Structures are given as C-alpha cells and as structure tokens.
Amino acid sequence: MNGELLFxxxxxxxxxxxxxELEKRILEDIxxxxxxxxxxxxxxxxKHLFACVSFTRVRKGIEYPPxxxxxxxxxxxxxDSPGISAAVEPYPSRWTYHVVISxxxxxxxxxxxxxxxxxxxxxxx
Numbered sequence: 774m775n776g777e778l779l780f781x782x783x784x785x786x787x788x789x790x791x792x793x794e795l796e797k798r799i800l801e802d803i804x805x806x807x808x809x810x811x812x813x814x815x816x817x818x819x820k821h822l823f824a825c826v827s828f829t830r831v832r833k834g835i836e837y838p839p840x841x842x843x844x845x846x847x848x849x850x851x852x853d854s855p856g857i858s859a860a861v862e863p864y865p866s867r868w869t870y871h872v873v874i875s876x877x878x879x880x881x882x883x884x885x886x887x888x889x890x891x892x893x894x895x896x897x898x
Contacts, residue, residue, distance in 0.1 A: 777810040785828060787840040792826060794877040795844065798885055799824070803892045814845075817888075823847070823895035824888050831859040831871040838875035844884065845871050846891035856883060 782789045792815070799817055800806055807818040814827040824846040831843055835858070843858070848868050852860070859871040872884060 775810075778815075781810055781812075781815060785840065788828075788842050788875075791840075791842055791874055791877055791879070795826065795842070795874070795880050798880055799888060802885060802889055806892075817892075819892050819896045821895040821898055823892040829871070831873070837873065841873050841875040843871050843873055844888070845869060846888055847894060848887065848891055849894050852887070854883070 782792070796808070803817075803819070805819055809816045809818065814825045814829075816822050816825040824844065826842045826844055828841070829843045829845075830837060846869075848870065849866050851862070851868055852870065856872055857870050858873045861869050863869060870887065872887075874880060874884070
C-alpha cells in the first residue's frame with residue numbers, strides 16, 4: 774500500500790477494507806485501469822475518468838453509516854434504483870450517480886455492472 778492511499782484514509786481507516794475490495798473488483802473486471810489518488814477522491818480512469826470514491830455526503834437528511842465511501846460514476850442514461858443515493862444530469866444524456874457503500878458486501882453485481890457500464894461509456898467518448 775502506498776503513502777498516498779494511507780494519507781487518503783488517514784482519518785477513515787475503517788473504510789479501507791471496503792475500498793480495497795472495490796479496487797480489486799474494478800481491476801479484475803475492467804481492463805487498462807489507471808488509479809489516481811488525490812486529496813479528496815480516488816479516481817479510476819481508462820481513456821477518461823469513469824468512477825471515483827470519496828467521503829462526500831451527497832444528500833442532506835439521510836443518515837450515513839459511521840464508516841462509508843461514496844462511489845460516483847457516469848452513465849449516458851437515467852437509472853432509477855433504491856441503491857442510488859443521488860443522481861444528477863449535468864449535461865443532456867450524461868448522468869452522474871452516487872452510491873454510498875459501507876461494507877464489502879455492498880459491492881454487489883448491480884454496482885459492478887454500473888461501474889463496468891460507466892467504463893465503457895467513458896472509453897467511447
């Protein structure tokens with residue numbers, strides 16, 4: 774584990790196993806992924822950014838688990854699902870989604886399908 778990753782999780786170490794599982798699944802399922810650790814998020818790229826994780830609270834008025842990650846990804850269409858914490862359409866036919874996860878089991882087939890679709894959407898821009 775590199776120093777940048779440790780610095781990112783410094784105040785949120787309990788979320789690190791969740792991130793490690795997500796990163797493992799992304800690297801197993803999606804080819805040619807680059808990871809960039811920044812101060813406020815960890816970004817996943819192929820040709821372009823397709824997903825990121827952060828500690829962002831994306832909606833007011835909902836209760837967050839004590840330890841969580843927000844997974845953000847973009848798709849070219851609207852998705853309605855109870856698993857999506859927030860969705861916005863910043864540009865026509867470009868939707869940004871936020872999913873809050875708090876345990877490795879939250880990284881289910883549905884979330885991975887969305888992330889894989891986001892990687893394909895990004896690669897085809």
